[in-house]
Amino acid sequence: MRLHQRAAVRLAATIAGTDRAADAAQEGFLKAHRALDQFDPRRPFRPWLLRIVANAAKNEVRSSTRHLRLAARANEVRVELTPPSDPAVQAEERRRLLDALTSLSIGDRTIISLRWFEELSEAELAQAMNIRPGTVKSRLHRAMGRLRAALESTETNDD
Amino acid sequence: MTDADELLGHRLADLRDHIAPTDTDLAPAVRTAIGRAPVRSLRPLAAAAAVIVIAVMLTAFAPARTAVAGWLGIGNTRVDVVDSFPEATPTTPPPSSTTPGATGPSRSALPDETLTGPVLARETQDLAGDEEFLVRYADVTFSATSAESEITIIKSVTDAQAVTSAIVTDGSPALWIDGAHTRTVGDITTLVEASTLIWVRGGYEYRLTGDISRELAVMIAESIE
Numbered sequence: 001m002r003l004h005q006r007a008a009v010r011l012a013a014t015i016a017g018t019d020r021a022a023d024a025a026q027e028g029f030l031k032a033h034r035a036l037d038q039f040d041p042r043r044p045f046r047p048w049l050l051r052i053v054a055n056a057a058k059n060e061v062r063s064s065t066r067h068l069r070l071a072a073r074a075n076e077v078r079v080e081l082t083p084p085s086d087p088a089v090q091a092e093e094r095r096r097l098l099d100a101l102t103s104l105s106i107g108d109r110t111i112i113s114l115r116w117f118e119e120l121s122e123a124e125l126a127q128a129m130n131i132r133p134g135t136v137k138s139r140l141h142r143a144m145g146r147l148r149a150a151l152e153s154t155e156t157n158d159d
Numbered sequence: 160m161t162d163a164d165e166l167l168g169h170r171l172a173d174l175r176d177h178i179a180p181t182d183t184d185l186a187p188a189v190r191t192a193i194g195r196a197p198v199r200s201l202r203p204l205a206a207a208a209a210v211i212v213i214a215v216m217l218t219a220f221a222p223a224r225t226a227v228a229g230w231l232g233i234g235n236t237r238v239d240v241v242d243s244f245p246e247a248t249p250t251t252p253p254p255s256s257t258t259p260g261a262t263g264p265s266r267s268a269l270p271d272e273t274l275t276g277p278v279l280a281r282e283t284q285d286l287a288g289d290e291e292f293l294v295r296y297a298d299v300t301f302s303a304t305s306a307e308s309e310i311t312i313i314k315s316v317t318d319a320q321a322v323t324s325a326i327v328t329d330g331s332p333a334l335w336i337d338g339a340h341t342r343t344v345g346d347i348t349t350l351v352e353a354s355t356l357i358w359v360r361g362g363y364e365y366r367l368t369g370d371i372s373r374e375l376a377v378m379i380a381e382s383i384e
Contacts, residue, residue, distance in 0.1 A: 005185055010178050022185065029189045079178060094174050101171075116171035117178070144164045151167075 004046065007118050008053045014113040015057035015106055018080040024060040028053030047120060047128035054110050054128070061106065078102070100150035108143035115140055334358070335373050356380055 008028055013021035032039075032052045039048055079098055101109060114120045114128055125140070126133040334357045339350065356367040356376035367376050 009185075010175070013178060026185045026188055026192070029185060030192050033189070093170075094177050097170055097174055098178075101174075112171065116168050117175040141161070141164060144167055148163065148167055 004049055007046075007050065010117055011050055011053055011110070011113050012057040012060075013079050014101070014109050014117070015054060016060045017078050017102075019078070020057070020060045024057035025053055027060070028056035031056060043127060044124055046118075047114075047124040050114060050118060050120070051128045051130065054114075058106055096154055097151060100147055100154055103150050104143065104146055108146055111140055111143050112147060335376065337373065 005025065008025040009021050012024035012028065016024050028049070032049050035052065039045065079102055101112065104112070111125065111129060114125055120128060122136045123133055125131075125136045129136075129139075131139065336355045336357070338354055339352045340355065351368060353368050353370050354373070354376065356373070356379075358365050358380055365380065367379055369376075371379075
């Protein structure tokens with residue numbers, strides 16, 4: 001479990017925000033344990049687990065927004081960065097990139113996070129996201145396009 | 160992947176190591192939770208599920224969908240295309256102005272029950288962008304879920320009485336659960352006292368639930384475009 005903990009928490013943070021990440025990851029692990037008999041050992045474990053964690057994180061967003069009866073959008077999450085130990089300009093760039101990422105939909109955040117944070121292959125992405133392998137590239141490309149647009153938007157606003 | 164994607168990807172890869180990790184080791188908490196996880200009684204949950212289904216039906220809102228013809232054993236049933244539904248239970252639905260596959264403002268009425276069309280259809284979309292639509296007939300309930308993220312939130316857990324088999328409908332992978340089984344959506348587990356065919360096509364997860372045979376379910380599945 002510890003082997004996957006960091007990835008699970010990071011993915012959960014990207015989807016549900018830092019403050020809900022640990023709970024979501026824990027719930028994901030618990031659900032994965034309960035569903036172990038459904039895991040197909042012929043397939044890789046990591047995408048299967050991350051899919052469950054992603055669902056748990058998504059449910060966490062849902063339940064909290066419903067509970068609070070807010071019209072809040074699900075993508076309003078806050079993801080914390082480690083304290084900067086490098087030049088401030090890099091830290092600022094990361095913050096901007098992360099803000100752009102968290103402004104995207106949950107779906108876009110998930111596929112980008114799985115690809116670039118967890119380094120899943122296209123086949124693993126298809127398994128983790130329950131989409132056809134043939135659509136992975138286009139989905140990822142569209143998500144990256146939206147991230148680029150969001151990033152440019154934040155940079156324009158800052159100018 | 161384009162160069163622009165690649166470049167942005169490298170920036171994301173750099174970001175990865177700077178997302179604050181949790182200091183908490185989750186293992187002890189998960190172990191504790193596993194140790195005390197109760198076995199749920201399904202009876203109250205089944206009742207709760209029925210209430211949920213009814214509540215959702217009352218907020219019915221249907222999307223455009225394609226026709227299903229020749230549902231053997233269910234009569235001349237078809238899935239009609241409707242954009243909106245009356246909020247009340249459709250006991251006296253207005254006459255249908257629906258043409259399967261049609262679009263436009265006229266698609267706002269329930270099909271007349273004499274057409275043996277669906278008695279209810281709905282579409283919901285939640286805050287996270289997930290869409291679900293459902294078409295209900297006297298004998299079967301047809302539903303499909305599409306998460307905006309294309310991550311399905313529905314999973315099925317079969318119990319000892321149900322026979323599960325992986326099959327293929329129209330080239331799509333499918334799962335047939337024969338007989339009563341439990342279904343878990345989020346944290347709610349319900350008892351489904353019917354068989355279910357689940358298949359995935361075009362980013363949607365489709366479910367067909369009813370007291371019908373596997374062969375009929377597959378035929379219905381294959382007739383849906």
